[in-house]
Each structure stands twice: as C-alpha cells, then as structure tokens.
Amino acid sequence: MDPVERTIRTVLLVGIAVSVGLMAVGLVLGVARGEALPRAMVPISALPAALARLEPAAYVSLGLIVLVATPFVRVVGSLVAFAFERDRTYVLITTIVLVVMCLSVLLGRA
Numbered sequence: 001m002d003p004v005e006r007t008i009r010t011v012l013l014v015g016i017a018v019s020v021g022l023m024a025v026g027l028v029l030g031v032a033r034g035e036a037l038p039r040a041m042v043p044i045s046a047l048p049a050a051l052a053r054l055e056p057a058a059y060v061s062l063g064l065i066v067l068v069a070t071p072f073v074r075v076v077g078s079l080v081a082f083a084f085e086r087d088r089t090y091v092l093i094t095t096i097v098l099v100v101m102c103l104s105v106l107l108g109r110a
Contacts, residue, residue: 004081008074015070019063026059072101 001009030037038057041064042050050058075098082090 004078007081008077011074011077012070015066015073019067019070022059022063022066026056026063029054029059030056075101
C-alpha cells in the first residue's frame, strides 16, 4: 500500500474511532446519570465548559463534530500529499472537492 493511501486510511480510522469513543462516553455518562439521550447539540462556544462539567450532550456533540471534520482532514491531507508530489491535476481536483465541501457546510447553515 502506498504511504499516502496508508496515511489517509489511518486518518479515517482514527477519526471514526475518536468520534465513536466520544459519543460512547456521552452515552455512558447519560446512562450513569439516568438521563435520556441528548436531543440537541451543544454550541461550539459552550463546548469546553460543558465538557468540563461532564455533560453527556457535550461529548456526543464533540463526537459528531469530529465525525464531520474527519473527511475534511482527509481531503486536506490528500491535497498536501498531491502538492508534495507536484501532481497539479490532482491538486486542482482535490482543491475543487475541498471548496465544494466547505460551501456545502456554509450554505447548509443558512
């Protein structure tokens, strides 16, 4: 397996594992407190304080954020790898993919 492919595979696996781990912690905290599953996301600005208070919703929210961010990290990593290889075609294609992903997140919030 190519080193770039191995790195991308590792990024995806680690991202998913961290995401599942964080959501599992939130689930365990919620069950331990006898609470229902969180029904709303914790705003990013309130996340550090909520994590410090061991709020289950904060851990589930952070897990979802990591899950959504993982493909972005993968695409940025691919872009860097293609740039180091001086593969202009794939740099262009990957840049377009990254722009489309960013636009979809920004426009999806409207």
